[in-house]
Amino acid sequence: MEREEIKTFIPHREPMLLIDNIEIDEYNVAHATYYVKGDEYFLKGHFPGNPVVPGVILCEIMAQSCCLLIGDELKGKTPFYAGIEKVRFKKQVKPGDLIEINAKILSRRNLAFFVDAVARVKGELSAQGTLSFVLIENEKLNIK
Numbered sequence: 001m002e003r004e005e006i007k008t009f010i011p012h013r014e015p016m017l018l019i020d021n022i023e024i025d026e027y028n029v030a031h032a033t034y035y036v037k038g039d040e041y042f043l044k045g046h047f048p049g050n051p052v053v054p055g056v057i058l059c060e061i062m063a064q065s066c067c068l069l070i071g072d073e074l075k076g077k078t079p080f081y082a083g084i085e086k087v088r089f090k091k092q093v094k095p096g097d098l099i100e101i102n103a104k105i106l107s108r109r110n111l112a113f114f115v116d117a118v119a120r121v122k123g124e125l126s127a128q129g130t131l132s133f134v135l136i137e138n139e140k141l142n143i144k
Contacts, residue, residue, distance in 0.1 A: 001068075009074045010067055015041050018061045019101075022068050030103040032065040038095030053093040058127040059084055062117035065101040066131055070113065077135040082112060087129030097121045111135040 002021050007013065022032035036043075036053060043051040067079040093099060103117040112134045119127040 006068065009071065010064060011078050012064060016060075017064075018057070019064045019068070022065060024069060024071070028069060028104065030065045030069050030101065032061075032068070032101040032103070034061050034099045034101070036093060036095050036097045036099065043095065051095055053097075053099075055087075055089050055127065058089070058093060058099070058119055059087060059129065059131070061099060062101055062103060062119055062127065062129070063131050063133065066103045066105075066113070066115040066117055067133060069103060069105055069115065070135075074135065076138050077111075078138055078141060079133045079135055081131070082134045083132040085130040085132075087127065089127050091121060091124050091126045093119075093121055093126050099126065106130065 003017065006019055006022065007017065018034050019032050020034050022030055024030055038051065042054055042057050046052060046054050063081060067074060098121065100120045101117060103115055106114045106116050112132060114130065114132045117129060117131055118125065
């Protein structure tokens with residue numbers, strides 16, 4: 001699934017749409033990528049002369065990958081972070097890097113999801129953690 005199709009599932013738009021493509025395998029594991037071009041807004045001040053993707057952005061990239069695991073169930077709803085646990089950052093991500101994300105659902109309680117996510121660059125671990133999110137009906141948010 002490419003960016004335009006991803007937009008039919010999650011409400012994120014540029015500059016906050018941080019997934020270029022995603023595939024869900026037969027084991028319901030998400031395999032997503034994001035290419036860091038270097039002109040992203042979050043690199044402008046983080047850090048001048050030595051741009052590094054902020055850890056919170058790596059978490060957001062992993063979270064967007066996680067949300068796409070539930071597919072059609074997202075339609076008419078907005079995913080919101082509920083928690084971030086056991087997150088570790090191991091390797092800096094810089095312009096020109098291709099971030100590869102793997103994510104899988106650990107458990108679910110109604111509209112709350114608990115997901116394990118890993119981000120790698122060139123096969124090396126960059127970030128990992130357990131993320132949770134809840135789905136809120138758009139009509140409760142006054143979204144049209």
